[in-house]
Amino acid sequence: MPCIDGKTYIDRINQLKANVWINGQKVTGKISEHPSFKGIIQSQARLYDAQYEADTKEATTFISPKTGQRTGMSYLEPKTKEDLAKRRRAVQTWARQSVGMMGRSPDYMNTIVMTFGAAAEIFSDPQCIANMRNYYAYCSENDISLTHTFINPQVNRSSIYFEDPSEIIAAQMIDKNDKGIVIHGARLLATQGGVTDEIVVFPTGAVHLDDSYAYAFSIPSNTPGLKFACRESFDYGKSTYDHPLGSRYDEVDSIIIFFDHVTVPWNRVFLHGDARVASTMYTESSFLSHQIHQVISKNVVKTEFILGVLQSMVDAINVGEYQHIQEKISEVIIALETLKALLVASEVNAKVDRFGTMTPDKKPLTAATNIFPKVYPRFVEIMQLIGASGLVSIPGEKDFQSELGADLKKYLQSATKDGYEKVKLPCLGHFVKRVRRAANAL
Numbered sequence: 001m002p003c004i005d006g007k008t009y010i011d012r013i014n015q016l017k018a019n020v021w022i023n024g025q026k027v028t029g030k031i032s033e034h035p036s037f038k039g040i041i042q043s044q045a046r047l048y049d050a051q052y053e054a055d056t057k058e059a060t061t062f063i064s065p066k067t068g069q070r071t072g073m074s075y076l077e078p079k080t081k082e083d084l085a086k087r088r089r090a091v092q093t094w095a096r097q098s099v100g101m102m103g104r105s106p107d108y109m110n111t112i113v114m115t116f117g118a119a120a121e122i123f124s125d126p127q128c129i130a131n132m133r134n135y136y137a138y139c140s141e142n143d144i145s146l147t148h149t150f151i152n153p154q155v156n157r158s159s160i161y162f163e164d165p166s167e168i169i170a171a172q173m174i175d176k177n178d179k180g181i182v183i184h185g186a187r188l189l190a191t192q193g194g195v196t197d198e199i200v201v202f203p204t205g206a207v208h209l210d211d212s213y214a215y216a217f218s219i220p221s222n223t224p225g226l227k228f229a230c231r232e233s234f235d236y237g238k239s240t241y242d243h244p245l246g247s248r249y250d251e252v253d254s255i256i257i258f259f260d261h262v263t264v265p266w267n268r269v270f271l272h273g274d275a276r277v278a279s280t281m282y283t284e285s286s287f288l289s290h291q292i293h294q295v296i297s298k299n300v301v302k303t304e305f306i307l308g309v310l311q312s313m314v315d316a317i318n319v320g321e322y323q324h325i326q327e328k329i330s331e332v333i334i335a336l337e338t339l340k341a342l343l344v345a346s347e348v349n350a351k352v353d354r355f356g357t358m359t360p361d362k363k364p365l366t367a368a369t370n371i372f373p374k375v376y377p378r379f380v381e382i383m384q385l386i387g388a389s390g391l392v393s394i395p396g397e398k399d400f401q402s403e404l405g406a407d408l409k410k411y412l413q414s415a416t417k418d419g420y421e422k423v424k425l426p427c428l429g430h431f432v433k434r435v436r437r438a439a440n441a442l
């Protein structure tokens with residue numbers, strides 16, 4: 001089938017009726033109408049709609065030579081440097097829909113499935129190799145949305161820790177039978193857990209002496225025995241005026257994923273019991289290069305958004321003449337230009353890996369992925385330093401609608417905006433359009 005639109009995504013997720021828990025309650029009814037999930041599901045649906053819209057269709061999709069169908073661009077296995085540039089443009093086109101705030105939009109896992117589909121031979125066992133290749137084809141041909149878990153619960157991170165065999169915590173493969181492998185225990189953190197078609201479960205990458213932790217597979221989110229427990233949502237049920245980002249883009253992490261004697265059918269098993277493959281699959285494949293290429297492409301857009309909001313704040317209260325303000329804005333510009341340069345360098349120096357996939361150079365990408373977590377807290381600090389009292393002078397939409405409204409509009413005005421418009425600034429999200437225009441020009 002061709003790539004999906006937003007309605008198809010929402011219908012599929014609702015039909016799953018996955019076992020999802022939040023605030024001590026099981027989600028019943030349509031998850032797309034649940035107060036904690038409706039914002040992110042709508043935002044995700046908009047990404048899929050972009051695959052059909054005139055101005056974003058070409059950037060986000062391609063015609064698969066294998067099926068002749070229009071397919072999501074993040075499933076494209078790059079063979080040339082131009083393919084890498086196409087992938088970057090697709091990631092950034094989607095990221096602009098969420099101003100870079102959706103860290104695990106579907107292109108993230110599509111990229112990982114593409115990487116392992118192309119490098120399937122690392123799984124060693126002929127059936128597992130075929131399963132991984134088939135799964136890549138299945139996901140790309142049906143535009144399957146995926147969450148993932150790659151780590152174990154945070155019980156004891158000592159390098160000499162071995163779990164008590166009488167009490168399984170970290171999910172283990174406890175059996176193999178004619179139907180498949182049986183998984184029991186828990187895994188940690190699946191962003192978007194419960195709002196995707198399927199979940200991919202990969203080993204931690206650590207050296208395991210015990211083969212029962214050496215497994216990799218994927219199953220539908222509604223598989224019997226599978227349960228997602230989510231953290232509280234940052235969508236407080238308020239208007240998009242009051243919480244422009246949380247109400248739209250909170251991806252609601254599943255903090256624990258329970259596997260209660262879950263049977264994974266053989267055709268979905270990519271690895272079972274080969275500890276060597278479990279500890280080398282991330283380094284033997286080009287996983288990191290492609291994963292970070294997606295992440296940094298997205299983070300460039302996120303940085304553009306922050307820069308746009310900061311510039312809007314500077315303009316609103318007219319502080320652009322001060323040198324320390326110019327220096328602070330310059331810091332963000334320097335970070336943005338550094339990320340963009342490293343991303344381009346990774347494409348210029350890309351090479352075909354041993355599986356035939358054009359792979360971005362990991363060195364500049366690794367530099368970028370180390371820089372971003374250091375500069376992002378500084379962006380937030382700069383926002384606080386420039387915004388000053390403006391960051392707490394933020395009455396809600398209901399206050400503006402009350403009899404105080406006229407006074408609030410008047411007394412909270414700025415050099416260029418009335419109070420209602422100015423208060424939008426610290427609330428960030430209303431500059432999406434403006435930032436999108438700026439980003440398109442880059």
Ligand SMILES: Cc1cc2nc3c(=O)[nH]c(=O)nc-3n(C[C@H](O)[C@H](O)[C@H](O)COP(=O)(O)OP(=O)(O)OC[C@H]3O[C@@H](n4cnc5c(N)ncnc54)[C@H](O)[C@@H]3O)c2cc1C
Nearest residue numbers: 104148149150151152153154157159188189190191192253
């Ligand atoms: C918001 C959010 C979303 C996430 N989403 C996902 C997801 O969708 N899928 C997924 O698989 N994971 C997800 N994760 C989990 C993420 O992969 C882990 O947080 C990350 O790998 C770190 O593991 P940890 O949190 O268990 O920290 P730990 O490994 O427990 O580390 C705790 C501390 O101990 C230190 N430490 C631990 N081991 C060592 C060691 N061997 N040597 C030196 N120092 C050590 C660490 O540096 C750290 O300071 C998410 C995490 C967050 C915060």
